[in-house]
Amino acid sequence: MKKIICECGHENPEGTTLCEKCGSPLTEEEKSKKLADMRYEGTAIRSKTYNKTIIDKIWNFFSSVKVGVAIIIITLVAAGIGTFLPQVIYVSLTEYQDAAAAYKAAYGTFGSIYYKLGLADIYSSWWFQTLIGMLGISIIVASLDRGIPLYKSLKNQRVKRHENFLKRQRIFASGEMSAEEADKAFDLTEAKMKEMKYNVRREEGALLAEKGRFARWGPYINHVGLIIFLFGVMLRLMPGFYIDKTLWIREGETMAIPGMEGFYLESKKFTFETYSKDEQKEEFNESKKAVNAVAKNYQTDVKLFKAPDDAVPGDTSNLTLVKEMPIIVNKPLKYDGYALYQMDFRLNELKTMHFDLIDKKSEKSLGSVAIDLTNPEKEYKVGKDSKVVLKKYFPDFAGFEDGEPQTASPLPNNPAFIFVMYTPETPKGETSFVAIKQTLEPLGTTKYKMKFSAVDTRNVSGLTVRKDKTLMILMLGGIVFMLGVTIGSYWSHRRLWLLKTKDGRLLMASHTNKNWFSMKKDLDAVTEYAHLPVYVDQHDEDQKAEDAEKKSKDKEKEGDNI
Template sequence: MDKLICKCGHENPPGTVLCESCGRPLNEQEQNKQLADMRYEGTARRSQTYNKSIIDKIWNFFSSVKVGVGIIIVLLIAAALGTILPQKQYVPATTEADIEAYYTDIYGSVGTVYHALGFHDLYNSFWFIGLVGMLAISLIIASLDRFVPLYRSLKNQRVLRHSSFMRKQRILAEGPGDTDTLKKAEEKLADLKYKVSTDKNGLLAEKGRFSRWGPYVNHIGLIIFLFGVMLRMMPGFYVDETLWIREGETRAIPDAPGYVLESKGFTLETYTGEGEEEKFGEAIDRVGTVAKNYQTDVVLYKIPEGALPGDTADMEMVEEHAIRVNQPFKFDGYALYQMDFQQDELKTMSFALQNKETGESRGDLTIDLVNPETNYELEDGSVVELLGYYPDFSGFENGEPQTATPLPKNPGFLVKMTTPDTPDGETSFITIQNTVEPLGDNDYKLAFQGVETRDASGLTVRKDRTLPILGLGGLIFMIGVAQGMYFNHRRFWIQQQADGSILLAGHTNKNWFGLKKDLDQVTEHASLPAYRDQQEDMEAQEKREGEQLT
């Protein structure tokens, strides 16, 4: 397509409706309109100009507000669907099969269908992420389609506009003027903080042009935010690990190379309802207990560079710290959060190897439930061999004992006991208060003696290098919203024609009431002709005609 050369000599890009420079209508349709469509200053938007190639069609699809709103609505409904039943991360099951079974067991056929449709993990589904991606594309294309030509047009605007442009503005005034009218108007407009530029017999007063960029700025903010969210899929940007640490234990922090953490202990405090807290008495009585504090006291160590992995001999203490809810422990870009706890977690279990008939003991053994040994040798040559250990025994699957978690909540032991009496050994499967002898009756058993317990803290290890990007996106979004919503772009064009009469036009992108208030002041100061609101006149006319018909 060819460039459009206006009568004023300005070269406009193909598709322009109103000349960027003088404002003359460039096509017949626009010439016949009573009021000019000023939303995008009559500029050439790509989407309104080309519609031939596939790329044109895709561009036009995503630049449409209708499509954008459509995507927003679909996304909104999809997001709401995911709250009907809990998402899989809030369900007390870990394996895929258990999760599926959970939905069916708890929610019946509704749960089965919900799971089958993939709604249990809706927000990570390809189609949901695809929708968000479409929204991002729409944000970018719709913004570019409007911003680029609008920017060109507002940059190129001339002081002297063609009279046909001025007469098509909503606010219009025509009438006689004095020799100093323009001068006075300029004074007053400058007074009202307008930027005034003059050219020969006319002036252009403009205020708040930056508010026109508001929508594009807030869209940029959203795009930066979505980019930040995408970035966390890159390795090194995001760490999400769980660290279970017991009182007195020292452990390497997962995904934080070189750092080691020691737990000094876990504290759980509850409200007592006494003293200072007496006012809470009634509430505490109603609900039972209310937690006041979850806290893990830790010591952070750093292994010097160059040390072998696992070599903790030379590690240096960095800091002692109390990790509490809402008060994560931050170091070197990482943060440790108090997320979970297990009070009185089993630490060790002690047994005696006893002859079932005589009750005679061949010695005691103590099994460390976090780091069990494989062989326990007793005094008289008896051996208890730990064939299998299941810290959180959850039942048998295909004859194999299973563990639900790696935490020693319900330990199960598969042992082989060998004594001088039974040199071939006897096999036994032991859980709390239950013993199974899978290979026939045994002569010996492990008799439970006692347990030791301690508290364990569940900490989350987090590193998120995308946070500054997300924060920047949020900030830019808020600035853009305020910029576009709380400010407006006001313009007046005034010309004194050869016969001394005044022609004035006014435009604002919103808040016509405020524009009129400004104009009232200028009119009074410079004795301008009275203005009229052409749109209100048209509406009043339509109303009159409508009434005549009925």
């Protein structure tokens, strides 16, 4: 590792632009600048010094601000594309075998491609999590690359600085003073700066007054908050940290709860209440003119059970009741870190259909059958000598394709059946296709028919199962981030240097990382109190010179045009 030796004799690491001891410029580029680059105190930044090995190149890639901004933009664009269609957690899958079928049915080819690319569940997709990981690495590397050198430089900064360092500060002043006047100015400056809550150090005819150094760490605290937040986001992919599942359960059913291993839920009853006309306020009616009924409440009365630890999955024979309560909108069932929310419902889903086996000629019934649409039997006994065989069942009849009946989903939304009816008169059996408002006889005219007589319905509750152990981590990340924003926005790092030269001059310089107005206000107070030389703002002077030069050139152009 090469060392850069300053004229003061101090050895500086390679890449240093301002001497760590006296502050003199060490490179030709830095010497050519009128004002010193104080962003990182002139310290050696690794990414700006080394670029030889693979490790150097990887480090420099992730430490680049441009790369970090590019990753943020790509992440935001990807998240925006994820809003084109609803995310999978908001799509009802009850009518389809899987999410892919649901997206294809609802949005066609675009929906199918959208799902295959992982955009339907974008925040859990591997490539989005890769972007989040890259962003986290970029923030960590950029913070270490700049933060560690800055910390070392500020911790070890010297009181006495070279004249070149002071002259190249934005605020600078110089004046002739006797030794006694200079000592008095030092004492008064120290007293006044301490009064203004500055930390003052003196050493060999030099003074350093410093205030608000912690403000330099505001951006780095922001980075820590972002890293904590991103860590919480990535933890959501780890098993047990984040669960967001959907459970559709019918009245009377007992089902295993997705995401809650070993727990079962029984739906006792679903209740749906609406406002009566007398209960609705006039303004409420005005906003709901097109609605026949306004929901007042919907809830599911449930029982929560836990299976034994050694139970076989799906075995509900030895369950222990854990909790019994109604799940109401915004009043979830909570247990062991889990929460079950009432999110949706379907009223009057078909449960059981009742048919009579009818003699078409006499219109007499030989008996009736009740078909459970969720779990139908294969054969039904009718009377003493007759039976009905359920050859095929189509829960959601969607028409014919190439002469074959089709079902759109496994849900009993539009049931259809192919029956084979056996009676003493028709021992070989007769085949009939029966759907709602439709009866076909594909193998010829039959003597008997299945006549619909009644239907039983039940309600279905749509519940959301949630567990989020990352919430506190996300909140902590947000709090730390806002702390960094507050520190970086409302405080500034202010410094004042005084130097008594051998030729009887008193030099004063000042620097702040932001809010020069407040810095100048402090300088005005100490200058008047300690009778220091009048300072100049070299940045303003340069700006005035540039403006004057520009005006002069504009006048010359006007003269040439005339």
